[in-house]
Amino acid sequence: MSRSERNIDVQAFIDGQRFSPFQWTILVLCFLVVAADGFDTAAVGFIAPSLVQQWGIARSALGPVMSAALVGLGIGALAAGPCADRLGRKTVLVLSVFFFGLWSLAAARATSIESLTLLRFFTGLGLGAAMPNAVTLMSEYAPARIRAVAVNAMFCGFSGGLAIGGLASAWLIPHFGWPSVLVAGGAGPLVLTALLILLLPESAQFLAVRKRADQRIARILQRIAPAERFEGCRFFAVDVRRDTGDSRAQSALAIVLSARYRFGTLMLWLAYFMGLLIYYLLTNWLPTLFKDTGFSGEKAALMTSLFPLGGILGNLCVGWVMDRFAGHRVIAFTYMAVGALVLLVGQGVGHQVWLGTLIFLTGTVATSAVTSMSPLAASFYPTRARATGVAWMLGIGRIGGVAGALVGAALMGLGWQFGAVFSLLAVPAVIAAGGVVLTMRRAPLEQTSADEKVGAVAIE
Numbered sequence: 089m090s091r092s093e094r095n096i097d098v099q100a101f102i103d104g105q106r107f108s109p110f111q112w113t114i115l116v117l118c119f120l121v122v123a124a125d126g127f128d129t130a131a132v133g134f135i136a137p138s139l140v141q142q143w144g145i146a147r148s149a150l151g152p153v154m155s156a157a158l159v160g161l162g163i164g165a166l167a168a169g170p171c172a173d174r175l176g177r178k179t180v181l182v183l184s185v186f187f188f189g190l191w192s193l194a195a196a197r198a199t200s201i202e203s204l205t206l207l208r209f210f211t212g213l214g215l216g217a218a219m220p221n222a223v224t225l226m227s228e229y230a231p232a233r234i235r236a237v238a239v240n241a242m243f244c245g246f247s248g249g250l251a252i253g254g255l256a257s258a259w260l261i262p263h264f265g266w267p268s269v270l271v272a273g274g275a276g277p278l279v280l281t282a283l284l285i286l287l288l289p290e291s292a293q294f295l296a297v298r299k300r301a302d303q304r305i306a307r308i309l310q311r312i313a314p315a316e317r318f319e320g321c322r323f324f325a326v327d328v329r330r331d332t333g334d335s336r337a338q339s340a341l342a343i344v345l346s347a348r349y350r351f352g353t354l355m356l357w358l359a360y361f362m363g364l365l366i367y368y369l370l371t372n373w374l375p376t377l378f379k380d381t382g383f384s385g386e387k388a389a390l391m392t393s394l395f396p397l398g399g400i401l402g403n404l405c406v407g408w409v410m411d412r413f414a415g416h417r418v419i420a421f422t423y424m425a426v427g428a429l430v431l432l433v434g435q436g437v438g439h440q441v442w443l444g445t446l447i448f449l450t451g452t453v454a455t456s457a458v459t460s461m462s463p464l465a466a467s468f469y470p471t472r473a474r475a476t477g478v479a480w481m482l483g484i485g486r487i488g489g490v491a492g493a494l495v496g497a498a499l500m501g502l503g504w505q506f507g508a509v510f511s512l513l514a515v516p517a518v519i520a521a522g523g524v525v526l527t528m529r530r531a532p533l534e535q536t537s538a539d540e541k542v543g544a545v546a547i548e
Contacts, residue, residue, distance in 0.1 A: 237404060247400050296325040366513050
């Protein structure tokens with residue numbers, strides 16, 4: 089190596105720079121991906137009343153259609169991680185956005201429950217593949233000091249997509265019918281695909297770990313720090329752990345499930361599973377619970393709408409705190425707050441202002457706790473296995489979402505009342521908090537002080 093050559097650690101370089109306009113572009117693009125994900129995930133819920141009326145079917149017949157996308161989401165997430173750790177984050181993200189847009193357009197032409205169910209399953213595959221790669225790419229371009237708040241800000245797109253979907257559906261369906269919602273949910277991602285191809289970079293860390301194209305990495309980092317000069321530079325990402333042997337010989341999934349990471353992986357899965365069980369049980373069954381306590385349909389809908397409103401504020405606040413303190417402790421505390429609030433909600437029936445405030449606060453902490461698991465998982469795994477680690481946590485967690493809906497149905501069938509259901513939800517909240525704490529208690533020992541602030545365990 090000549091004296092003029094420099095070796096640059098890609099992550100250390102990004103950590104030392106300000107958040108540039110180029111990184112803002114990445115954040116906006118990932119935000120739009122997650123917003124499109126939110127719109128398409130909820131699309132069937134928006135068109136369900138029209139389907140029941142136009143096709144003359146019972147509401148229960150829509151069950152397979154509702155669950156098809158969730159099943160596809162889980163499978164898509166599990167498959168996308170290993171593919172992204174092999175082919176690249178951008179490649180898999182672009183393909184996933186393109187395909188869920190394409191299948192959404194196809195679903196707009198469905199003429200039967202069976203065809204719509206199949207097409208929604210294919211749409212779910214793309215949706216499930218998009219989210220973990222957006223998380224991974226954003227986490228690898230965000231400096232460590234603001235990584236959690238950047239990823240959580242990206243996740244605000246999901247709530248934005250849900251809100252836009254509701255507003256758009258209210259206007260589109262009366263004018264153009266239910267297929268127009270699916271057309272909008274397909275056309276948007278196809279336009280976004282073109283923007284991703286043109287504007288989104290591949291992960292510089294991924295390129296460095298794969299020993300690919302120093303000149304390509306130099307062009308990417310030049311856009312982050314235009315004043316820097318990278319002539320003669322070689323780039324690397326510290327990615328090999330001393331006690332795992334040569335990680336280059338291992339697949340990404342083998343690293344995630346290796347002795348070094350296995351316990352933490354299982355605890356992340358447990359915590360995320362429990363978090364989504366709480367979130368989806370409340371999302372699906374709050375209107376029914378409120379009506380069973382004597383609320384009118386209008387008031388039940390109003391109370392239920394308070395649950396997701398605090399998500400955006402909660403995501404940003406918890407992300408900001410995670411970047412300044414140990415991230416796993418912040419998330420564990422947030423899950424404990426969920427447990428305390430659901431107990432209080434169970435005692436608040438009859439006092440509408442108090443109950444509405446508690447529902448809003450519960451939605452704030454429940455949403456932010458689940459969302460903040462993604463930057464925690466991204467910090468936990470090495471670059472070579474990061475997309476797989478995040479994707480498998482999200483995929484396993486989707487099972488918790490399905491379980492939440494099923495548990496809610498079972499409790500309704502057993503005649504459980506409002507207070508009892510909410511009191512029971514304190515149990516998964518405490519289990520989730522314990523899982524997060526145990527993840528880091530048994531984590532690999534090598535940590536830098538910066539890692540500790542975001543709950544990370546890998547030296548990148």
